[in-house]
Amino acid sequence: MNNKKFYGLTALFNTPNEIIKAAKKLSSEGYTKFDVHTPYPLHGMDDAMRLKPSKLGYITLFFGLSGAALALLFMYWTMSIDYPMVIGGKPFFALPAFIPIAFEVTVLLATLSTVIGMLTFFFNFPNNNHPLIGTDYLRSVSVDKFGIAIESDDEKFNNTAVRAMFGSLGAVKVEEIYYPDTETFPLFQKKFIFLLLTFAVITSGTTYFVLNKLMFMQPFSWMMLQDKLIPQEKSEFFADGFGMRVPVEGTIARGHKPYEFKGEVNPSSFLINPIVPSKESMMLGKKKFLTFCSPCHGNFADGDSRLRGQFPNPPTLHTKRVRDMVDGQIFHIITNGQNIMASYASQTSVEERWAIVNYVRALERAKNATQSDLDEIKKESAANGK
């Protein structure tokens, strides 16, 4: 009569007792691809249909535990590693204070995963294209009838035998169900795509407007528009019209005391090295030497410039003349400059310059090591087990 694809046979019953009986019969006869449709869950139907217990709880357990673990790890990371801060004298990892949030995240993740897992993974929803939807059968089941449906895919399916069985069980109505004519893919309908596009345009437009325009309008902008002068602003109050004020004459910035021996040749008698060499100050000196001095003087102060003749090579610092200089003179040269070498006072602090001096001294001693130095090193290496 028609060439639609056959889905299966359905039967309607009037009472819950009949449907339980029918489900028991079908499962005992060995049908597997059948389903019972009832307006509300019936007690005892799980056994009648011989359904295995739901495995949904495993999803809940897994995501609930991961929620707790993730929340605790995240709070541990933020509060102890990424931005440690002492709060109320508590330890960085204050477990009691983290419990409320760990609990809430556990509940949230467990609940959402259970519901989403059930709807998509267990039910295959959304599924409005199912052949049963829109049939009279489903409409009756929706109100107060109790229905049973056997799919034609079932191995034991036989149209006449199933009909006879339904009849003997007392079915009030038996109906054949077919798949819908053509499979429609609502996702690719023009209307739907247009709807999506509209949403995209509205969302991005609103976001753009809110973030780039609205936040700069009153009253949202009132945090930015305050009655005060900000740098570079004009001011009617001051005679010169500048909002910014020049500091009082003679003001010096913190840590930037002017160099009092500027332009002098050798003030080294006034400059005493204040730094006792330590590992930290040596490492600081090395870092600053490699940053500022090594481009011309070479990594080991050999005068082997890395600038390939773009700037004249300075002499090596391992000459007797340099080795005989007092620390103060080297400091003065770095600070003041010498010949064509410029001053490095603005790039380095006083402390850093003294550290560089110490490092240069170490380089000089290493390049001109005596036998006693070597003995000392050997002794030390032996003590360290190398």
Next chain:
Amino acid sequence: MNIDYTIEAPVVEGRLTIGEIEQLVAAPMETKPDKKFYIALSISGSFLLFGAVLLALSFYKGIGLWGNNQPVGWGFPIVNFVFWVGIGHAGTLISAVLFLLRQKWRTGIARFAEAMTIFAVICAGIFPIIHTGRPWLAGYLFPYTSQHGLWVNFSSPLVWDVFAVSTYLTVSFVFWYIGLIPDFAVMRDRTSTKIKKTIYSTFSLGWRHSHRNWQHYEKAYMLLAGFATPLVLSVHTIVSFDFAVSILPGWHSTIFPPYFVAGAIFSGFAMVVTVLVFVRKIFDLEHIITLNHLEKMNKVILATGMMVGYAYGMEFFIAWYSGVEVEQFVFVNRAFGPFAWAYWIMVSCNVLIPQLFWFKKIRRSVPVMLIIVIFVNVGMWFERFVITVTSLHRDFLPSSWGYFTPTIYDIGILLGSFGLFFTLVILFTKALPVVSISEVKAVAEGAQPSHGGTH
């Protein structure tokens, strides 16, 4: 009288058939709204609009328009927040805790109470956000990677609050939606208009009433109820931590979590009764939301009301017993100081008036219970007012004592939140089934198989 207490009274009265139940519940959605509906909507809408205008003015001018000022920095916004979160607790309690306790009578009222939970939490969520004065910066409340390299302080109760309330809203919403799916399918199969059918089909997700689905569905419902039960207890506990974790006398108290939870259930049930009294009358649901339902809720109100009363007494006892002078001062000041009027409104509405529910006649009389539950609502609002304001207005330093006076903006925004709540409730009664169709069908007489031993 010879009553056999071993036989459970039928949950659904009037011997309704399953089809009639569906007909009754679906009727409001299938008929055009009448004049009364529009009158109710316009009243609640006016309140909402009034509140919205005052709120907009507060945003524009700043929250200096409110009564909050030193020393009472937490005025109406926090009072209203705690009040509305409390109202929300009844829904989850009815839908989750009573589900786990196998109380069949919950089916008639669960849907409505859940909806009220969601609406109340929406109302509640507004207040802490507007209290900041810059609600558009509320995103900073969540931990996100920012250019500042900063994180929220996870050991602060205010951040716990953000997590608790937003989790509560999400879980309540999911719980509510899960319950609605079969009812959406029922409505899909009832309706014939194309637009309605599309909407119901979309939300029903293709539900087929299949028992293979029901099996997982029931499991999921149980799991969700199992999670929602500790959740509902945790939410008001965490709200009470906002107060209890501070060191202010009158707030710094270990009784706060159970006291707040009991108060929340108390006020929530009172609000559910207030609204259901009207709903069952207007939509002819007297056989589904029966007098027995209301009586049981009144019993819960009586029980939780006495818990709250016990907490009031115990606070005084501990203040005396602890021997802390400041604590003693705060409580004497609470009962006999400048805010004594608020304290005695609270005590009489929450402790004294609900005692009338000891009488069966009063528990079963609709007009009397309506008056009592309205008193309870008022009393519970004043409880939050007393806790917040009286503890703040006189602290350790007498030179900074002051009095709190709300402005028209405070009161208007409070009325606006009631407007929002009732507008949402009124729209809900026309848009969605106010009673869970499939759940009520399942507890109707003769709905379950009669053979023994399976349940």
